[in-house]
Amino acid sequence: xxxxxxxxxxxxxxxxxxxxxxxxxxxxxxxxxxxxxxxxxxxxxxxxxxxxxxxxxxxxxxxxxxxxxxxxxxxxxxxxxxxxxxxxxxxxxxxxxxxxxxxxxxxxxxxxxxxxxxxxxxxxxxxxxxxxxxxxxxxxxxxxxxxxxxxxxxxxxxxxxx
Amino acid sequence: xxxxxxxxxxxxxxxxxxxxxxxxxxxxxxxxxxxxxxxxxxxxxxxxxxxxxxxxxxxxxxxxxxxxxxxxxxxxxxxxxxxxxxxxx
Amino acid sequence: xxxxxxxxxxxxxxxxxxxxxxxxxxxxxxxxxxxxxxxxxxxxxxxxxxxxxxxxxxxxxxxxxxxxxxxxxxxxxxxxxxxxxxxxxxxxxxxxxxxxxxxxxxxxxxxxxxxxxxxxx
Numbered sequence: 537x538x539x540x541x542x543x544x545x546x547x548x549x550x551x552x553x554x555x556x557x558x559x560x561x562x563x564x565x566x567x568x569x570x571x572x573x574x575x576x577x578x579x580x581x582x583x584x585x586x587x588x589x590x591x592x593x594x595x596x597x598x599x600x601x602x603x604x605x606x607x608x609x610x611x612x613x614x615x616x617x618x619x620x621x622x623x624x625x626x627x628x629x630x631x632x633x634x635x636x637x638x639x640x641x642x643x644x645x646x647x648x649x650x651x652x653x654x655x656x657x658x659x660x661x662x663x664x665x666x667x668x669x670x671x672x673x674x675x676x677x678x679x680x681x682x683x684x685x686x687x688x689x690x691x692x693x694x695x696x697x698x
Numbered sequence: 699x700x701x702x703x704x705x706x707x708x709x710x711x712x713x714x715x716x717x718x719x720x721x722x723x724x725x726x727x728x729x730x731x732x733x734x735x736x737x738x739x740x741x742x743x744x745x746x747x748x749x750x751x752x753x754x755x756x757x758x759x760x761x762x763x764x765x766x767x768x769x770x771x772x773x774x775x776x777x778x779x780x781x782x783x784x785x786x787x
Numbered sequence: 788x789x790x791x792x793x794x795x796x797x798x799x800x801x802x803x804x805x806x807x808x809x810x811x812x813x814x815x816x817x818x819x820x821x822x823x824x825x826x827x828x829x830x831x832x833x834x835x836x837x838x839x840x841x842x843x844x845x846x847x848x849x850x851x852x853x854x855x856x857x858x859x860x861x862x863x864x865x866x867x868x869x870x871x872x873x874x875x876x877x878x879x880x881x882x883x884x885x886x887x888x889x890x891x892x893x894x895x896x897x898x899x900x901x902x903x904x905x906x907x908x
Contacts, residue, residue, distance in 0.1 A: 699797050699798060699801045700789055700792065700797050700800055700801050700804070700849065703800070703801035703802075703804040703805050704789070704804060706804075706808060707804050707805065707807070707808035707842065710808035710809065710811065710812040711808060711812075713815075714811050714812045714814070714816075715815075717816055717819045718818060718819075720819060721818050721819050727824055727885075727887050729824055729878055729881050729882050729885070729887065730824055730827065732878060733818065733824075733878055734818065736831065736874055736878075737814070737815060737831040740811075740831070740836070740839055740867070741811060741815065741835065741839075743839060743863070744811060744838065744839045747839075747842055747843060747860065747863075748842060748846075750846065751789075751845070751846045751849055752789065754789060754790060754853070756850060756857065759859060759860060762863055763863055763866070766863050766867060766870075767866070770866075770870040770873075770874060773874045773877075773878075774874060774877055777877035777878050777880075777881050778877065780881045780885070781881045781884060
């Protein structure tokens, strides 16, 4: 199993990607896509220097839905900030202590932060234990930190068990 | 109704592109210009998709996908150059 | 030329296209009028991405209803949502390291600001 399919999720993703790209589903396309989905991970898995193991896929799906809703809400917030006079805004630049470890979870958390309400992750600290975050309009930095911790980081911790 | 919506969107994206070009011209920092270029490619990609919708054809899709990929790589390359090119050397 | 759709699809696709266009317009407007680089970074990365997402959803709906299921435009949306945070992150990093001026209302809560700067070496 692991000899032929070193990365089953990547293979599945490649197959779905191929079918979407072709924009049709037929027997021949699925066969060709399956061949690609097996060959490409075999050829590239030596270059993957991180291992990713999703322990709880269901929470991952829930996380994606939550993220989508938050993205839409954050867009309304940003639109409101842009359309109000500029005197009102109060940006902040703060460090966020990380609880999770591992490259993939931290990358996912940083991307999540960049996509959600008024925050952008700007830099990983030198020691790899904190993220520098720029927020567009906050009055209470601690509340933002708490929100990130409770809403996203805890779920990621559960998904990847790290 | 959709006809009106697409026309409205053409106008909105045209105006958005004008804003971006204005930011591209006035700068003031290099990173602002990179950001403006990034936004320009995303907006023009949306215009291309709208054009496909207007002409009822899906043949603009590949072009839009290519713009998305090349634009991302261009932005990353420019930002990397800004970070490494004139600081460490 | 545009084909005519059933009423619900017509209105839904129109709403998606108009909302996407408005978001993209607001994002570009924010790029123009926010006061400093780090705040300007917020507008296009979020709003323009969602704006294009709205256009893509509208167009997917139109093609799916008028001529068979057609989902391949979703690829562009997925790609944009994956890459927008990365380019934003790199640009923010560049802005920090080059120490672009921030407006004076910015609350700088970094403990050691110099560790993020490359200005003097």
